[in-house]
Amino acid sequence: MTIDLEKSIKKPSAGNPISLKSESLGKDAVRRLLRNRAAMVGGVIIILLYLMMIFADHLAPFDYAKQTLSEQNAVPPWLTKVFTVMQPYAKFPADNPNKYLLGADYVGRDLLSRIIYGSRVSLIIAIIGPLISLLIGVVYGSISGFFGGRVDNVMMRIVDILYAFPGLLFTILLMTFFRTSLAKPLPGSIGAALSVIDNNLGGMLFIFIGIGMTAWETMARLTRGQVLSVKEKEFIEAARSIGSNDRRIMFKHILPNIIGPLVVSETLAIPGYINTEAFLSFIGLGVNPPTPSWGSMISDGSKVVRTYPNQTVFPALMLAITMFAFNFLGDGLRDALDPQMRGKT
Amino acid sequence: MGRYILRRLLYMIAVLIVVSIITFGLMHAVPGGPFDKEKPLPKEIIANLERRYHLDQPLYIQYLQYMKAILVPRISTEKFPNTIDDDALFKFKVGKHYVHWINFGPSYSSRSRTVNDMLRDQLPISMQLGFLAFVVAVFIGMPLGIIAALKQNTWLDYTSMTLAIFGVSVPVIVLGPILVWIFGVTLRWLPVTGWGAKPPFTLGFFPKKLDWSFWQYAIMPMFALGLSSSASIARLTRASLLQVVREDYIRTARAKGLREGLITTRHALKNALIPVVTILGPMFASLLTGTFVTETIFGIPGMGRYFVNSITNRDYPVIMGTVLIYAIFLVFCNLIVDLVYGALDPRIRYE
Numbered sequence: 015m016t017i018d019l020e021k022s023i024k025k026p027s028a029g030n031p032i033s034l035k036s037e038s039l040g041k042d043a044v045r046r047l048l049r050n051r052a053a054m055v056g057g058v059i060i061i062l063l064y065l066m067m068i069f070a071d072h073l074a075p076f077d078y079a080k081q082t083l084s085e086q087n088a089v090p091p092w093l094t095k096v097f098t099v100m101q102p103y104a105k106f107p108a109d110n111p112n113k114y115l116l117g118a119d120y121v122g123r124d125l126l127s128r129i130i131y132g133s134r135v136s137l138i139i140a141i142i143g144p145l146i147s148l149l150i151g152v153v154y155g156s157i158s159g160f161f162g163g164r165v166d167n168v169m170m171r172i173v174d175i176l177y178a179f180p181g182l183l184f185t186i187l188l189m190t191f192f193r194t195s196l197a198k199p200l201p202g203s204i205g206a207a208l209s210v211i212d213n214n215l216g217g218m219l220f221i222f223i224g225i226g227m228t229a230w231e232t233m234a235r236l237t238r239g240q241v242l243s244v245k246e247k248e249f250i251e252a253a254r255s256i257g258s259n260d261r262r263i264m265f266k267h268i269l270p271n272i273i274g275p276l277v278v279s280e281t282l283a284i285p286g287y288i289n290t291e292a293f294l295s296f297i298g299l300g301v302n303p304p305t306p307s308w309g310s311m312i313s314d315g316s317k318v319v320r321t322y323p324n325q326t327v328f329p330a331l332m333l334a335i336t337m338f339a340f341n342f343l344g345d346g347l348r349d350a351l352d353p354q355m356r357g358k359t
Numbered sequence: 360m361g362r363y364i365l366r367r368l369l370y371m372i373a374v375l376i377v378v379s380i381i382t383f384g385l386m387h388a389v390p391g392g393p394f395d396k397e398k399p400l401p402k403e404i405i406a407n408l409e410r411r412y413h414l415d416q417p418l419y420i421q422y423l424q425y426m427k428a429i430l431v432p433r434i435s436t437e438k439f440p441n442t443i444d445d446d447a448l449f450k451f452k453v454g455k456h457y458v459h460w461i462n463f464g465p466s467y468s469s470r471s472r473t474v475n476d477m478l479r480d481q482l483p484i485s486m487q488l489g490f491l492a493f494v495v496a497v498f499i500g501m502p503l504g505i506i507a508a509l510k511q512n513t514w515l516d517y518t519s520m521t522l523a524i525f526g527v528s529v530p531v532i533v534l535g536p537i538l539v540w541i542f543g544v545t546l547r548w549l550p551v552t553g554w555g556a557k558p559p560f561t562l563g564f565f566p567k568k569l570d571w572s573f574w575q576y577a578i579m580p581m582f583a584l585g586l587s588s589s590a591s592i593a594r595l596t597r598a599s600l601l602q603v604v605r606e607d608y609i610r611t612a613r614a615k616g617l618r619e620g621l622i623t624t625r626h627a628l629k630n631a632l633i634p635v636v637t638i639l640g641p642m643f644a645s646l647l648t649g650t651f652v653t654e655t656i657f658g659i660p661g662m663g664r665y666f667v668n669s670i671t672n673r674d675y676p677v678i679m680g681t682v683l684i685y686a687i688f689l690v691f692c693n694l695i696v697d698l699v700y701g702a703l704d705p706r707i708r709y710e
Contacts, residue, residue, distance in 0.1 A: 052524075099544065099545065174374060175374050175377045175378060175381075177689075177693075178374045178375065178378050178686050178689055178690050179378060179381075179382075179682070179686060179689075180644070180648040180682065180685035180686060180688075180689055181645065181648070182645075182648055182649060182651065183648060183666065183681065183682050183685060184682075186666070186667065186670060187382070187385055187386070187670065187678070187682070188385075190389060190670045190671070191385060191388065191389050285527070285528065289530045292530065292532055293530075293532060293652055296532050296652060296655070297651070297652070297655065297667055298667075299667075309532060312532050312533065312536060313532075315536065316535070316536040316539070316656060319536050319539055319540050319544065320540075320543075320544045320551075323540045323544070326536040326537075326540065327536075327537065327540070330532070330533040330536060330537060331533075333530065333532070333533050334528055334529050334530075334533050337527075337528040337529070337530065338524070338525070338528035341524055341527055341528050342524065345524070
């Protein structure tokens, strides 16, 4: 019979200096983050963006899919002062010149509303991408690193093979696979269920899956490396010597110690996910029209950039601001949680 | 060292074979065939076409035939006829024998062209763009990072690091159209679409002449693609150099009375560049494969358009060829990085 010594040891209480120290580490990180002005600006912008996304229905003046063909490429008067090239041919909506605050697109849909709704895909992928990547990558990497030996060898060779795939090409291939093979799935199959969800989300589900499937490999490698280095530490040996089993060691001792750097690296990866989604939508493999995405709006707009630059500039600006904010926040988080990593990409 | 390279090469071949099998499988798992048109062709014609391209055979036979055409050289005492099936990337003569080697197969969607044609005409353009973007990334990123680190906490440092964050945050699909709008439409300095070099290329890759007629097309795309990478190089270089200048051996070098310039170049930079070099390989590979968006924005006749079209058209050989070629680049880049890593850091030994 083994005695679970670990459970019999008293949990550190509020008066215990150990718990005080760990708390002050957390507090220290928060304080550092709050003092980082750039990170705070990024954070505030991100909060505003999410608020805009949540209240899109109330903020957007028009339906994002409503076409008014008579008001194609309409522009408000103030825009012709900014983009003077448009003056000779600018068309104002007849009933109210300022009807569309940022203008309308090539089928007369309100740009502002589309930009507001278009934030959905980008901002959701900014949450889902890291989640999928962490979920698969951390589980995969920790199994590989924890068990080592042959398991590790096989699992890492698989990651090596996936690494040899040119990332973007693989995502494109996957997206095409989803878009075509699951377009007419057998009724009642998983594929049918997925494509119903996908249709209701305007094509977002497959973007999440496509990006998630290529995103976890780096995370798996990173996790494995971290697990390998923590595994050999004395406190793991100590835990083992008092009879902790594998699961306890993994969840109680290894994971809490490695999760910080993993979360930081995932935060820094967020702009990459946003970029990939925008790219997929740009080449037409992203959201299903008429669902707006900044990527597809830039794609539509860049066809008429010579005549109506506003159709490109505004979604492009939003995309840049969003990535900017996430970069700032990610940098700040890293500096706060991991002062040694300061300034590294 | 020699044995290490040999082992790595063998391993790379294994990886590439697995990549080819996965791509082949995934590609054929997508329903619909290359000859499905909006107005369906008669059954007999489709059957004939499929027989012509061996699509009626079992998948594993198709795969083996495909790999055979790429790997196994064909040798004949007579000259090969000038047909699509006999095309090859390398055609040469050994003694009396004609040798044809590496045939990536025909393109299904444009019947008169082969994938080899594409690799000869389009791939070099994509490579030129990717390479130029890489040059932009390195030659802007590294100096920026070095200056920022050497002048830490001065306005130079702050400016270059703010620039770097801007660079990282502005993706190609944002920067591209904005550059077009500024320099192409408003100022009219540069042409907005096209590419200045046309096939055939010198040595298969290099444009014939590098004068303004080439650069006027290249400048915008190469900066659009390369700037964000230059920003991450700058950040990494700065961080790495800042860490190195605090090492003991730098203090030792100072104590010896070495000149500051010498310390920076000989001792600090050499060590600081090691982590930078490790990201150059993947970065080079991702720039080469990431040219697709830039090509679309600037209307450059590279691989991008063909690859995206080939997927929607189920143009199997084009998909396979593109993925394989890029996978080969990727694994080679990684190998070269590992070798350079060893050259820069003598502590690393190849087992």
